[in-house]
Amino acid sequence: MSVVAVPSVPRKKDRGGPWLSLLAWVVGILFVLPVLWMVLTSFHSEADAATNPPKVFAPLTLDGYREFFSGGASPWPPLLNSLTASILSTVLVLLLCFPAAYALSIKPVRKWTDVLFFFLSTKMLPVVAGLLPLYLFAQKAGLLDNIWLLIIFYTSMNLPIAVWMMRSFLSEVPVEMLEAASVDGAGLSKTLRSVIAPVVMPGIAATALICFIFSWNELLFARVLTATVAETAPVFLTGFVTSQGLFLAQLCAAAFVVSLPVLVAGFAAQDKLVQGLSLGSVK
């Protein structure tokens, strides 16, 4: 147990070193293995996918993908719905969160910490608690199975995270630079463009990617509030496993296709991921 506290500075006395490195590799591979298995299985034929013991080196084929895209109900409408809901809600979140974060960091309002914690507290309210009234409202207003309802809901789901993240990025703008800009007589738009934007652009990108991921992943609301028209990709996935017989390769292909945007967005935002997930409190 004593070996675990070896510091990040490499040391000559570090006897357990190679073993610990090996252990780290083994653990990493174990964690990524289900993902690799999903990808590998998706390229196997159904017959090879459902074998025991597993056939790792079976011939590769695109049958699973072909079956997923053109076998039954087309996955394109749900995928496009997910894309629409995720992108539009992310745009809305950015439009709302940037001015709010500005008013909480660059030119803070009085009691700005209270406002910040109000945003955070809404994130802690269990979503099931708001599900029923939203459903009844949508029913009355004729908005059931309408993608806009999801867009509004996803915006509210991600806005607190985005405000916290954006605030933490904006607070990295050096005060001296803001003061220098104001001494030089730069207006708000010039300050935004030439002082603030260069510093927070990576932060805006990371915020957008994380909001995109959360919207793309959401299942409960999409399942309750949508039906055939506005159905999203996760809902489509849950309804996908009703077919009989061999379907594992097709299922893995479907799971991989639906996860692909999140994997891409997540690896792109890798460095800022922890800051976003901890609402900007850890960097």
Next chain:
Amino acid sequence: MTSVAEQTTSRPEAKPQPSRSARGLAWARRAPLMPALVFMIIVTQLPFVATLVISFMNWNAYYPDEVGFAGFDNFKRVFTDVNMRDAVLTTIWLTAGVVIISLLLGLGIALLLDRRFRGRGAVRTMMIAPFLVVPVAAALLWKHALYNPEYGLFNGAITWVWKLFGSDHPPQPDWISNMPLWAVIFALVWQWTPFMMLILLAGLQGRPLDVIEAARIDGANGWQIFRSMTLPHLRQYLELGALLGSIYIVQNFDAVFTITSGGLGTANLPYTIYQIFYQAHDYGRASAAAVIVVLGTIIIATFALRTVSSLFKQEAGR
């Protein structure tokens, strides 16, 4: 290392404002905040007020003529319902199990990744991957590709290992039927360990290395340094991970819905409320259950807010 509020002492907020223009100025400052604030109040607070109202109503969509005031009846029914009590226990087990196991695993892995070794970046990337699989897809993957008793990877691997040793009768457990709650917990631990690992790794990398180096020179061994320096430093990160994890996992719906459909004693509160509302259409009872869940969450959330707030103040104080 933490971003929050380093500037609070120096930002113009501290400057005294002339009193005449103060009100106008205050509103000018508030204006950019208003759209987001109003939006959040309408979309998140109003529905909850509605839930509170409905929880005192007798309202079942199957009996539209009997809608009316019910007093505390819904709450009584929720508290006396055996399924509901089971759901509370299941939620506690599920949340505690996932948070504790993934926190401990995450701590171990963060310590492993806090060292320099060949391929450290690659291992870190591999570790993040589970968190980036869409939760429903991950649940389906575990249910069908890993847990399946006939062709799942787990039983496949057992067969393979047994064959290596010349045995033709490997055990082939039906994982989900034999241990349904653990099946859900393991799938979630797989997804949440990367989250805990990332937070703890960030914490480890914010350690004051000069102090640790000094302790080492003074003859402290690895375990002493871990116990008396690393662990206290990590405490707030452990708390943060546990609380944020709890908030997300208490609300878990995807894994329970997909892996067991709430069967075999795995129905947690969100799933049970979903059922009362979506299948039984008993709006009053579903709302009462939701109100109780919110009250429970407020207890966790108070601690969570306090933890985040202390991290926050610590930064502001620097």
